[in-house]
Amino acid sequence: MATTDHLIICEHCDCVYEKVTLAKxxxxxxxxxxxxxQRYNGLTLQQRLALTLTALMLWIFANFYPVMSISLKGLKNSATLWDSVMALSLGPITFIAMVAAIAMIIAPIFQLLLLIWVLGYALASRRSPAFKFCMRWLETLRPWSMLEVCLLGAMVAVIKLAGFLDVLPGIGLIALAILSLMMIRIAGRDIRELWDIL
Ligand SMILES: [Zn+2]
Structure with missing residues (x-):
């Protein structure tokens, strides 16, 4: 049977090419x-796993610490990511709350857990149990994980509210900013390399 390991298919137009080794x-x-x-990514398995574990810590900070605190005439209030989802769910379009929860909280954490699972085994040069399942889900979740959109929204809210309230960006916002950058680096298109490595 002819092997197709050296081939790569354009995900936009299905054109088939031969893979090449990229330089920096x-x-x-x-x-x-x-x-x-293909895009060059110099991360080794160890580095990717280390970054993934760091990202997991940041996810915890982003979700359990307030994204921002507002105060007006002595009254104070702060909100976490989850609070914002709950607030949306009380509004007229409950469906949007579900989409927001998936894009900001659920998809990123599943991506991180799947990566830790796959990379943990990869370090021992082994395919993890359910490797194919995990890799397919990593690919499926990628477009759903929209932390950068959430970050932009939070920053717009901070700047807009700062005009008439005392707004203090929280630990959650800083964690969210770093996390969204890290997710691009560790869970991007190039995780496909794992198919070849393992
Ligand atoms: Zn194409």
């Missing part, structure tokens, strides 16, 4: 649609 800062583009096929 290089990426390969689809000649038909211009989509990115």
């Amino acid at each position: 800062y290089q990426k390969t583009l689809c000649t038909r649609c211009g989509g990115v096929l």
